[in-house]
Amino acid sequence: MTERYRLLQPDEPAPVTMLRENxxxxxxxxxDHAGKRIPERLGDLGLSAxxxxxxxxxxxxxxxxxxxLSDLLDAALAIQNYSRLVIDCNRDPRVPxxxxxxxxxxxxxxxxxxxxxHAAARAEEIFHPYHNRIVQTLDRRHSNGxxxxxxxxxxxxxxxxxxxxxxxxxxxxxxxxxxxxxVMRTLEAHGDLCVGDNEPYRIxxxxxxxxxxxxxxxxxxxxxxxxxxxxxxxxxxQIAWAERLRDVLMESLIRLDGAAAGPEL
Numbered sequence: 001m002t003e004r005y006r007l008l009q010p011d012e013p014a015p016v017t018m019l020r021e022n023x024x025x026x027x028x029x030x031x032d033h034a035g036k037r038i039p040e041r042l043g044d045l046g047l048s049a050x051x052x053x054x055x056x057x058x059x060x061x062x063x064x065x066x067x068x069l070s071d072l073l074d075a076a077l078a079i080q081n082y083s084r085l086v087i088d089c090n091r092d093p094r095v096p097x098x099x100x101x102x103x104x105x106x107x108x109x110x111x112x113x114x115x116x117x118h119a120a121a122r123a124e125e126i127f128h129p130y131h132n133r134i135v136q137t138l139d140r141r142h143s144n145g146x147x148x149x150x151x152x153x154x155x156x157x158x159x160x161x162x163x164x165x166x167x168x169x170x171x172x173x174x175x176x177x178x179x180x181x182x183v184m185r186t187l188e189a190h191g192d193l194c195v196g197d198n199e200p201y202r203i204x205x206x207x208x209x210x211x212x213x214x215x216x217x218x219x220x221x222x223x224x225x226x227x228x229x230x231x232x233x234x235x236x237x238q239i240a241w242a243e244r245l246r247d248v249l250m251e252s253l254i255r256l257d258g259a260a261a262g263p264e265l
Contacts, residue, residue, distance in 0.1 A: 007039050007121040015126040016133045017079040025075035026147035027249060030134060030210050032090040033154060034063035035081035045085055046109025056103035057083045059155040061232030066153040068242030076137060080130050086122055089130050090209050093123040134214055150215045150222035155229045156200050170196035170226035174203040176216055179223040182252040200226065
């Protein structure tokens, strides 16, 4: 009998790091593309060190913004530790884009011609443990009478395939616009930002997972932020944006006239 293929070695990090699971804040933060680690069994996926440092591998600056924001709000935070090139934790594992063979215009040699059990191991050992931990934490907080307002933290490149992106921050949503509309009004009131309304991406069931599954399906008030990476590559920018988001989120909840109770389920 053939032994089942295992991806992660016993001494490798867990796929998720949880901070402040019982934080007093109503906000629950998720950073799907925080890490750029590649499991030892996968080597370098056939990529150079410079490619593994690019946006194709992770959301540059997003983790530290999320950590600072968690500190400022006393908010629960789920951090995903492995590169999106191993498996994208904001894509349903059933879609081809879950394990990218090409990202932007870069081929990912280690993702070509995967054996089915090898692809399944990436979902079983990284994707599902990450999202199961989010479900468990949201459920426990709800059972304990703690509100849940889901905030997804991402970052985007200033230039994509030769085209400049003018937005400082994007506010992303799908069907439920409650918090997104409030956040956009608050950000625009600051007067010094170019705010993207569902830019540079749009959330959909086909291209996203965290907001549709943990936000919409549960009925939790939610929003996703995309911050331009050149603004958060250094610690000063990361702290400044965490402070800005703290103020925006707190003010936006007040605008929602009682949504801070975190209606869900």
